[in-house]
Amino acid sequence: MNPVLPGEIAIKSESDIVAARRTVRDAAMQVGFGMTDVTRIVTAASELARNVFKYAGEGAMTWRQLEEPGRMGIELRFIDHGPGIADVQLALQEGYSTGAGLGLGLPGAKRLMDELDIQTASGQGTTITLKKWRMI
Amino acid sequence: MNNESISVIKVRDILMVTMPSDPDDSTISSLQNKVLTAMERTDAKGVILDISTVETLDSFFARTVSETAQMVALMGGRTIVAGMRPAVAVTATQIGLTLKNIETSLNVERALDAATAERPRDPR
Ligand SMILES: Nc1ncnc2c1ncn2[C@@H]1O[C@H](COP(=O)(O)OP(=O)(O)OP(=O)(O)O)[C@@H](O)[C@H]1O
Numbered sequence: 734m735n736p737v738l739p740g741e742i743a744i745k746s747e748s749d750i751v752a753a754r755r756t757v758r759d760a761a762m763q764v765g766f767g768m769t770d771v772t773r774i775v776t777a778a779s780e781l782a783r784n785v786f787k788y789a790g791e792g793a794m795t796w797r798q799l800e801e802p803g804r805m806g807i808e809l810r811f812i813d814h815g816p817g818i819a820d821v822q823l824a825l826q827e828g829y830s831t832g833a834g835l836g837l838g839l840p841g842a843k844r845l846m847d848e849l850d851i852q853t854a855s856g857q858g859t860t861i862t863l864k865k866w867r868m869i
Numbered sequence: 870m871n872n873e874s875i876s877v878i879k880v881r882d883i884l885m886v887t888m889p890s891d892p893d894d895s896t897i898s899s900l901q902n903k904v905l906t907a908m909e910r911t912d913a914k915g916v917i918l919d920i921s922t923v924e925t926l927d928s929f930f931a932r933t934v935s936e937t938a939q940m941v942a943l944m945g946g947r948t949i950v951a952g953m954r955p956a957v958a959v960t961a962t963q964i965g966l967t968l969k970n971i972e973t974s975l976n977v978e979r980a981l982d983a984a985t986a987e988r989p990r991d992p993r
């Protein structure tokens with residue numbers, strides 16, 4: 734199996750959200766995830782790509798394959814220079830939304846993935862890193 | 870780019886609405902309008918929303934489906950979501966999407982049977 738080449742795409746229009754989903758689907762399948770995990774990973778990516786577009790206006794997504802003894806994985810990173818998240822704990826709470834959404838994007842992505850890390854501060858932009866692993 | 874759009878056709882007195890596999894947000898947003906306009910124009914009594922090719926149902930998509938079903942209900946109609954893939958159902962549940970008050974069906978044929986059956990939800 735060919736390793737997934739790392740990459741980056743810009744998120745600055747609605748169609749980039751679709752492109753992000755397709756890119757992540759291809760990469761996750763290439764890493765060897767099963768259909769349910771591929772769906773989980775793509776859904777998490779869709780939530781975060783939309784958040785970038787909706788709250789920051791624009792940003793980027795990077796992806797890369799992870800390799801460790803006994804396991805392989807995928808890392809997705811969503812980077813923007815928007816307003817940042819003032820209270821991360823609050824933003825991770827189910828039902829919390831400043832954008833008239835369901836407030837399920839961030840908490841949902843956290844449940845769908847194995848790891849979620851948020852680096853952000855008010856006015857400093859937001860970088861969210863997601864990881865999902867599979868045993869080999 | 871994604872040029873696929875939502876198709877709406879009338880079968881008996883039911884609207885068959887088919888979502889493309891990977892719709893962009895504008896396409897998703899157009900669902901409500903398309904369905905309500907068609908309901909009005911055709912005097913249909915219900916909607917079957919075929920999502921059998923849909924691979925990703927995120928919170929935005931799910932909210933639009935719920936809101937559309939609510940509007941259809943206000944117009945006296947019934948909505949059945951048909952053909953949700955198992956992986957999509959697992960993911961939606963995990964994310965906390967409930968699709969509350971929405972009927973689901975394994976596939977379009979069953980949805981059509983249910984929608985056209987006489988008094989489908991009569992308890993007796
Ligand atoms: N990249 C970001 N930049 C700034 N704020 C953000 C960002 N991502 C999320 N937020 C904040 O965190 C809140 C929660 O995000 P989350 O995705 O969980 O819900 P939502 O986008 O409001 O609704 P949903 O995703 O269910 O449609 C948002 O309402 C917003 O205030």
Ligand SMILES: [Mg+2]
Nearest residue numbers: 784834838839
């Ligand atoms: Mg969101």
